[in-house]
Every structure is written in C-alpha cells, then in structure tokens.
Amino acid sequence: MSMDNYLRTLNPQQREAVMINDGSLLVFAGAGSGKTRVITTKIAYAISELGVRPWQILAVTFTNRACKEMQDRVIDMVGDEGQSVMIRTFHSFGVWLLRKYGQLVGLDANFKIYDDDDSVALLCQAFPDDNKKEIAGYYRKISVIKDRMEKPNPLDDRLCKYYSKYQSMLQRTGNVDFADMILKSIDLLRRNPDVKEQVHKRFKMILVDEYQDSNKAQFLLLKEIVGPDTFICAVGDDDQSIYR
Numbered sequence: 247m248s249m250d251n252y253l254r255t256l257n258p259q260q261r262e263a264v265m266i267n268d269g270s271l272l273v274f275a276g277a278g279s280g281k282t283r284v285i286t287t288k289i290a291y292a293i294s295e296l297g298v299r300p301w302q303i304l305a306v307t308f309t310n311r312a313c314k315e316m317q318d319r320v321i322d323m324v325g326d327e328g329q330s331v332m333i334r335t336f337h338s339f340g341v342w343l344l345r346k347y348g349q350l351v352g353l354d355a356n357f358k359i360y361d362d363d364d365s366v367a368l369l370c371q372a373f374p375d376d377n378k379k380e381i382a383g384y385y386r387k388i389s390v391i392k393d394r395m396e397k398p399n400p401l402d403d404r405l406c407k408y409y410s411k412y413q414s415m416l417q418r419t420g421n422v423d424f425a426d427m428i429l430k431s432i433d434l435l436r437r438n439p440d441v442k443e444q445v446h447k448r449f450k451m452i453l454v455d456e457y458q459d460s461n462k463a464q465f466l467l468l469k470e471i472v473g474p475d476t477f478i479c480a481v482g483d484d485d486q487s488i489y490r
C-alpha cells in the first residue's frame with residue numbers, strides 16, 4: 247500500500263496527528279482509539295514523506311511485546327529499512343546507551359543486569375545472619391525508592407543499612423539493577439555533554455507510546471535525550487494510567 251492509502255485508512259484526527267511533525271505533540275485519547283496506529287503511521291510517514299532516515303527515529307513503549315508489534319507494523323509499511331528504526335522499552339534503551347558509554351559512569355565493560363532475585367541474593371550474601379524473607383521485603387522497598395528517585399527514610403535504620411550496602415556493592419562491581427538502567431543513563435547524559443549531543447544529533451524524532459505509564463525517572467531520561475531540534479510525540483490515555 248502507498249502512504250496515501252495508509253493515510254486514507256485513518257480518521258481525520260488520527261491523520262492530523264500523523265501529519266504534525268514539528269515542535270512537540272502530546273496526544274491524549276481513549277482506549278483502542280488508534281494511538282499506537284498513529285505512532286506507527288507517523289514513523290512510516292516520516293520515512294517515506296519527510297526523508298527522515300529510519301535510524302534517526304526512536305520509539306519507546308512499555309513492554310517488549312509492544313516493541314515487537316510496533317516494529318513488525320513499521321516493517322509492513324516501509325519494508326526492510328523499518329528494521330533500523332529503534333523501537334525499545336525505556337529500560338532496553340538505557341541498556342543500549344550504557345553498553346556503549348557505561349564506562350563513563352563507572353560501569354564494568356561487561357556489566358551484568360541484576361534481576362530482583364539476583365539483588366536479594368546479593369543482600370543475603372552481605373548479611374548472612376539476617377532473615378532472608380525480611381531482606382526480600384526490604385529489597386522491594388529499595389527498588390521502589392530507586393524508581394521514584396528518592397532516598398530511604400533516615401529513621402528506618404535497617405532500610406538505610408541495606409540500601410547503602412546494596413548501592414555500594416552495585417557500584418563496586420560495576421553492575422546494574424533494573425532501576426539503574428534508567429538512573430545511570432540520566433547520570434551519563436547529565437555528566438557527558440558530548441554523549442548527549444551525539445544522542446541529540448542521532449534522533450530527529452522520538453515517539454513515546456503509553457506515556458501515561460512513564461514514571462519520574464523515565465520522564466527525566468526523556469528530557470535528556472530530546473535535543474533542541476528533536477521532534478517529540480507522546481501519546482497516552484490518562485484513564486488507563488497505572489498511577490491513577
């Protein structure tokens with residue numbers, strides 16, 4: 247199908263959202279109203295009508311499955327070059343960035359990603375006399391604190407003890423947990439203007455699906471990667487927010 251035909255399948259509001267491509271665009275619309283379809287058509291439109299190169303486009307969504315579906319849809323519309331559009335979750339975008347530049351923020355060249363079980367095991371190793379179940383409970387608190395970019399309550403001695411040991415162990419070994427994939431990426435871009443500039447130069451267009459689910463850290467990462475000339479489009483449905 248040609249681009250004209252793809253545009254013809256859209257309703258007027260969707261078509262308008264596809265064709266606005268300067269500055270920034272925030273689209274809020276209801277469940278199943280075609281938000282994801284707007285993003286994939288926008289990507290195809292930018293490539294075939296605006297001369298944007300596929301690798302200059304970054305699309306971010308919240309699950310690996312949604313990434314795969316979007317990538318397949320883009321490839322359907324523009325052909326093989328659709329493979330070069332970067333479609334990732336915030337976390338996997340962070341990992342991509344940190345695999346390239348992580349050593350600038352103290353990561354090991356082959357850093358490991360700790361999942362929740364690895365992290366609890368790390369704490370249990372450091373505190374062999376403490377109750378494992380309780381450690382796991384404290385780890386969940388640490389994880390929430392990091393996602394929110396907060397610090398542990400200074401009155402909670404045990405939480406503070408685990409938090410500081412955990413953070414220093416990750417730092418010493420140069421490895422990351424889930425929250426760090428975003429936090430270290432923010433840190434990297436804030437401390438290294440040259441890396442930030444390279445990212446800004448590469449991505450001319452950034453699209454975020456399910457924007458209502460992004461947390462503070464993800465929002466701040468987005469703020470770092472959007473350059474002065476980047477077109478940014480975020481679509482979401484505030485009724486479906488996981489933070490409601």
Ligand SMILES: Nc1ncnc2c1ncn2[C@@H]1O[C@H](COP(=O)(O)OP(=O)(O)OP(=O)(O)O)[C@@H](O)[C@H]1O
Pocket residue numbers: 255256257260275276277278279280281282283284483
């Ligand atoms: N203009 C249209 N004509 C025909 N089908 C459409 C149109 N817009 C969307 N659809 C179809 O409706 C379904 C929902 O679209 P889409 O997934 O883009 O919506 P969404 O707003 O992203 O949904 P969600 O809120 O679940 O994320 C899809 O199967 C899509 O192909």
Ligand SMILES: [Mg+2]
Pocket residue numbers: 281282283455
């Ligand atoms: Mg959708």
